[in-house]
Amino acid sequence: MSDSEEDSQDRQLKIVVLGDGACGKTSLATRFAQEAFGKQYKQTIGLDFFLKRISLPGNLNVTLQVWDIGGQTLGGKMLDKYVYGAHGVLLVYDITNYQSFENLEDWFSLVKKANEEADIQPVFSLVGNKIDMEHMRTVKADRHQRFCQENSIVSQFVSAKTGDSVYLCFQRVAAEILGRVVKADIVNYSQDTVARTVNPPRSSMCVLQ
């Protein structure tokens, strides 16, 4: 087994999926992790987990721990704990439900606050779901883009139903996270050369766990 293959087995990223009830978070996670979709709505109580190993350009593999947080947890006591230490956060809304887009401001503020003390800030992505229902869209694409520009976050549109852009959505966030960690790693390296000589650079990737 090559060094890079060995490294990849240890690398896990925590990706938290947030947004209003029924915007499609569980469907998105299920489509991504199990390549399945169910029409029937079953509310998530608390949270669910999914694990999936993905490939990134450059022969890099990572395992994503997807935390699917129930929409009803907004304002609940546990939410801070669920989102703490996330490497990536998908802020999901339903493009046919304007309220689900408006409420993302609250979800966004909450995660930023919960992670104030964390070493690494999460990579955020705004995810407009249900693009298979484009004809019923109530959130204009330019409102979506403005939110992304104002907050410097990654913009994505997906359909958990058809699977359109779902894998790409998770892949893009993982790539963005790894880009940041690698940059942080370079800074640490220059500040701590002695320790790095004893511990080879690849051990630094433990920061992701």
Ligand SMILES: Nc1nc2c(ncn2[C@@H]2O[C@H](COP(=O)(O)OP(=O)(O)OP(=O)(O)O)[C@@H](O)[C@H]2O)c(=O)[nH]1
């Ligand atoms: N047409 C369409 N329906 C979708 C899509 N994604 C989810 N749905 C439907 O929307 C409903 C809610 O989906 P869920 O994935 O359970 O929503 P959720 O955000 O996890 O909801 P909570 O558990 O309450 O937080 C279900 O009936 C899904 O089948 C999509 O991309 N297109």
